Amino acid sequence: MAADARRAAPRMTASAATAVPVAAGWAADRTRCVDQRLAQLARRLTRYLAAAALALAWSGALAQFVPPEAGKTPAAPAVRDQEIAECRPGERQTWGDGRDRPIASRALRFAYRHDNAPPWFSESQVMALVTRSAEAWSACGLKLTVIAVTRGQIPPEDAIQILWSDVGSRGQFALANVGARSLSIGPALFALLRERNPGHPAAQTLQMVLSHEMGHFLGLMAHSKRCVDTMSYYDNGKGERCMLRDPKSWGSVVEYRSTLPTACDIERCRALNR
Secondary structure, three states: OOOHHHHOOOOOOOOOOOOOOOOHHHHHHHHHHHHHHHHHHHHHHHHOOOOOHHHOOOHHHHHHHHHOOOOOOOOOOOOHHHHHHHOOOOOEEEEOOOOOOOOOOOEEEEEEEOOOOOOOOHHHHHHHHHHHHHHHHHOOOOOOEEEOOOOOOOOOOOEEEEEEOOOHHHOOOOOEEOOEEEEEEOOHHHHHHHHHHHOOOOHHHHHHHHHHHHHHHHHOOOEEEEEOOOOOOOOOOOEEEEEOHHHHOOOOOOOOOOOOOOOOHHHHHHHHHH
């Protein structure tokens, strides 16, 4: 997502190898380079993968963030549904990693181009997901429309382009470039997701990243601290975790973040673009 593009990947130091033939050393170095690249992609992948996998990776830190309460049974998925449907006082918080700003026009048009999309995503399927995200965000009082752009067709000048591009997505599942008026989706990461976890509902991940990046074009530049918000990050990269009403609800669904804007997302958008 947007903030991810600015965050440098941690450096990895290869261990020194001695008494190894030159050819073997060269092969080992090349293998390490490939492994490092895969490791970087895998780290980005975990931001969107199943909450269960994330919980395994963060089990110790999460236990410190929200200590378990003995004797209580895990919360039902209904807790997450309540978080999506209502925004309580004090819950509309952000990480402070960006400055929200109202948009100049109350009407936005998104133009979807299907070129370079992974073959397992049909054009009609992606168009339906884009339209669903736009319709959900329209609840904040803005008029959002979606059109399809065929191969070779030039999109309207005022339209925000939604396209498949690893260059534009910069190694993320999707990236909003507000200045360039483009929302790029990364085919390479969706291919990696399919390879690593073929049973994962990729359309759900695509719906979520479309909703998230679309929110940036509505002026929501900072990321939400509520885990369930579509504009959220699960952590801020500094050891702090997102907020849950009930820690037991974590892991109750595959992806805790909502695929569509929540009540708090809509309230934020509405308050910003009055």
